[in-house]
Amino acid sequence: MLETIGLSKSFGSLKALNDIDIKVGRGEVVGLVGENGAGKSTLMRILAGVEQPDEGELRRDGEPIHLSGPLDAGRQGIGLVFQEQSLLLNMSVAENLFLGREAEFTRFGLIDRNKLHAAARQQLAKVGQTIDPGKRVSELAFSERQMVELAKALTLEDRVDRDLVILLDEPTSVLEQAEIDILFARVRALRARASFVFVSHRLDEVLALSDRIYVMKDGAIVGAMPAAEASVPKLHQMMVGHGLHGEYYRENEQRPPAADAVLVARGLGSGRAYRDVDLTLHRGEVLAIAGVIGSGREELIRTIFGFEPADTGTLEVFGKTVVLTSPADAVARGIGYIPRERRVEGLVMLLSIAVNTTLAGLDGVCRRGLVDHARERAVARSWIDRLAIKTSGPDLPCSSLSGGNQQKVVLAKWLQAGSGILILDHPTRGLDVGAKEEVYRLIREVCARGTAVILTADTLEETIGLAHTILVMRDGRVTAKIDAAPGAKPAQVDLIEYMV
Amino acid sequence: MSAVPSLARWRDAAPALFLAVLVAVITVATPDFAQPGNLLGVLADTATLFVLAAGMTFVILIGGIDLAAHTIASLSSVVVALLLPTLGYGAFPVALAVGFASGLFSGVVHVRLHVPSFIATLATSGVVSGVALLVSDARTISIDAAGRSQLAWITGSVAGVPAVVLIAAAVFLACAFVQRFTRFGRRSLAIGAGEPAAWASGIRVGRQKIIAFALCGTLAALAGALLAGRLSAGTPVLGNQLLLPAIASVIVGGTAITGGAGGIGRTLIGALIITVVRIGMTFVGVNIFAQQVVFGLVLIAAVAVTIDRTKIPIVK
Numbered sequence: 037m038l039e040t041i042g043l044s045k046s047f048g049s050l051k052a053l054n055d056i057d058i059k060v061g062r063g064e065v066v067g068l069v070g071e072n073g074a075g076k077s078t079l080m081r082i083l084a085g086v087e088q089p090d091e092g093e094l095r096r097d098g099e100p101i102h103l104s105g106p107l108d109a110g111r112q113g114i115g116l117v118f119q120e121q122s123l124l125l126n127m128s129v130a131e132n133l134f135l136g137r138e139a140e141f142t143r144f145g146l147i148d149r150n151k152l153h154a155a156a157r158q159q160l161a162k163v164g165q166t167i168d169p170g171k172r173v174s175e176l177a178f179s180e181r182q183m184v185e186l187a188k189a190l191t192l193e194d195r196v197d198r199d200l201v202i203l204l205d206e207p208t209s210v211l212e213q214a215e216i217d218i219l220f221a222r223v224r225a226l227r228a229r230a231s232f233v234f235v236s237h238r239l240d241e242v243l244a245l246s247d248r249i250y251v252m253k254d255g256a257i258v259g260a261m262p263a264a265e266a267s268v269p270k271l272h273q274m275m276v277g278h279g280l281h282g283e284y285y286r287e288n289e290q291r292p293p294a295a296d297a298v299l300v301a302r303g304l305g306s307g308r309a310y311r312d313v314d315l316t317l318h319r320g321e322v323l324a325i326a327g328v329i330g331s332g333r334e335e336l337i338r339t340i341f342g343f344e345p346a347d348t349g350t351l352e353v354f355g356k357t358v359v360l361t362s363p364a365d366a367v368a369r370g371i372g373y374i375p376r377e378r379r380v381e382g383l384v385m386l387l388s389i390a391v392n393t394t395l396a397g398l399d400g401v402c403r404r405g406l407v408d409h410a411r412e413r414a415v416a417r418s419w420i421d422r423l424a425i426k427t428s429g430p431d432l433p434c435s436s437l438s439g440g441n442q443q444k445v446v447l448a449k450w451l452q453a454g455s456g457i458l459i460l461d462h463p464t465r466g467l468d469v470g471a472k473e474e475v476y477r478l479i480r481e482v483c484a485r486g487t488a489v490i491l492t493a494d495t496l497e498e499t500i501g502l503a504h505t506i507l508v509m510r511d512g513r514v515t516a517k518i519d520a521a522p523g524a525k526p527a528q529v530d531l532i533e534y535m536v
Numbered sequence: 537m538s539a540v541p542s543l544a545r546w547r548d549a550a551p552a553l554f555l556a557v558l559v560a561v562i563t564v565a566t567p568d569f570a571q572p573g574n575l576l577g578v579l580a581d582t583a584t585l586f587v588l589a590a591g592m593t594f595v596i597l598i599g600g601i602d603l604a605a606h607t608i609a610s611l612s613s614v615v616v617a618l619l620l621p622t623l624g625y626g627a628f629p630v631a632l633a634v635g636f637a638s639g640l641f642s643g644v645v646h647v648r649l650h651v652p653s654f655i656a657t658l659a660t661s662g663v664v665s666g667v668a669l670l671v672s673d674a675r676t677i678s679i680d681a682a683g684r685s686q687l688a689w690i691t692g693s694v695a696g697v698p699a700v701v702l703i704a705a706a707v708f709l710a711c712a713f714v715q716r717f718t719r720f721g722r723r724s725l726a727i728g729a730g731e732p733a734a735w736a737s738g739i740r741v742g743r744q745k746i747i748a749f750a751l752c753g754t755l756a757a758l759a760g761a762l763l764a765g766r767l768s769a770g771t772p773v774l775g776n777q778l779l780l781p782a783i784a785s786v787i788v789g790g791t792a793i794t795g796g797a798g799g800i801g802r803t804l805i806g807a808l809i810i811t812v813v814r815i816g817m818t819f820v821g822v823n824i825f826a827q828q829v830v831f832g833l834v835l836i837a838a839v840a841v842t843i844d845r846t847k848i849p850i851v852k
Contacts, residue, residue, distance in 0.1 A: 341736075362735075362740070363735055363736050363737070363738050364738045364739065364740045366738070367737070367738025368738065373736060375736060377732075380730075380732050380733065381732045381733055381735075381736040382733060382736070383730070383733055384726050384729045384730035384733045384734065384796075385729075385730065386729045386730070386796060386797065387725065387726060387729050387730070387796075391722070391725075391726065395726060395733070395734070395737040395739070396737040396738050396739075398719055398722060398723070399719075402719065405718075405719070406717040406718060407716075407717050407718065407719065407721075407722055409716075449737065453738070
């Protein structure tokens, strides 16, 4: 049906995919699992025609094909249901299903609504839905929208006279369990007319739905097996690849944290995202929060930096009860934030390294209330030296730096601001191995000097390797607090037990 | 990659080069143009426009736009003309305060009510021009001979240099200082170039934006006062022809319409270009209304040429 032969793709120095061979058979559901950064999304984007491989080829029914865009993929009968839903909320279900094909439903040059709705009803019936085609998408539940997406992917049948391949990229991340069951039932029922590639973070779902499973790690396929022979621990073992190796995370440099608490949360809660969260962060501690998508950990750390205030509970920072209504409040209280979207929220890419270094701590280079440019440059130079930032000078724009060095400038910004608490939101995302090691080294270093860190990491391996203490969250609640002292690190299965 | 910096450098230098070419062409056509006396006249003609555009620069740098600046200048001219007989020099601070308040109003509406700046300031322009028409009874208020003595700081000259040129020079230095050395200047640059990062670095973005609008309003009021002085009158529609040239000055000078790059030095060059083009057109005999057509086209061309499409795939 669909296969890839020797696919490779690099982004700069980062090898995202390396020699990928996969096969999707007729009527088969193929599961694709791997940690964040393993290359699943890149592979899906290539199958969808959104990106082109550097090397290797795609074959459809044995014929080599070239996909220059999503439209091309559609012509080859490859449809997509992406995690970020692609429906237009302000339009009706029927209009969404036939977006861009309105010409097929015109009478006297005007759109014939009855004809459009009749065709829409037919499409919806394929996925077992009786939604009113005239309803606006914004009025639908998430599960119904997902069904509409699926129906939309199936409209390819009208135009392509071969079996479809439908890519499901994290389709369950916004769904409740009952809705997931409905979706899975539909996918199974549709196997007669289409094959599926299914990506999910939830391994149990992949096991439940797939016929065959590929395991990815660091841009390569590290395992392939029938679902019947797989299990959650086995898949996880393969995704992680090897046991912990303390040297990588510099466990020998992990010092016990001080006794004084710098941040205490009691009964923190926010809408449906999370509730009843208690946590205590000590000076010099790395407190890692583990959890799958939807566990509430992402929302929790954004609350602690003032992006979205909590509805309930109290927050105490450096001994004072505070209400943080904006990042500016959090920064004023000594909290810094290293975002996952480093190029958007971390740095002003077009401005110089020096300017970015003082973005949060401009007062430190002011003299009588005015910016002292000479002092600013000197400060930037000293951070360039101390953090070993590879650049030819502080006046160059941050866009001239590699990802790892950009991340160091973000760190320098908070160290310059004197933040005693750092929130690290996936700090190694998109970095290559060498740059990751540098980040780990710097985390150890700042903690040894008394900075406290709240970490949400890309992988469990990283979570365990770096943390003093691990909070595990599931469905918005803290399900476990696990000690991770050097030499006595928990195993990944110990965490997974509380995550899923 | 290597072509990009050189293109950027060319873009940086282009406005100054264009100005030099313009001046050279006109000088060849009419050698009198380059006489020191005439050049000072050109600077004096540029002064009001430059002061208005200087305020606009702050707003555009943070990524906004002020469509009320010209109405604030008109209102200011009316305030000066009305109050000069009773308050004397006191009329000028009142006019500046009115401008400050109008800019503050725009800024607060934009930031606190989350109204896009072009709508917030468009609405403010309606309010301000309405007030100007009301208090003036929709008439031109001329300043009599007694009041004119208090306009000497605008109409006079020092050692042969027109006073307005010196005032504009002072505005230039003050703005350059604010942009380079104050925290506000630095932060507004960061906001224009990357608002999410500025926000996530703890910068109080809303406050900086309000300051920018208030500054713009104050400078617009100063421009209005200068106009009132030069014309010895205040008129509620005095600034109507100035909005387009003011925005064009900022953009033609090379400040990005999307914010985050540029500054007052560029606006000075832009304002000179606009003035020289206008003088050139008048000299050639282009109708004054047709000149607005040219300024409109120049603005479109300047934005289209300078906007960096790789960074802004969708323009709304």
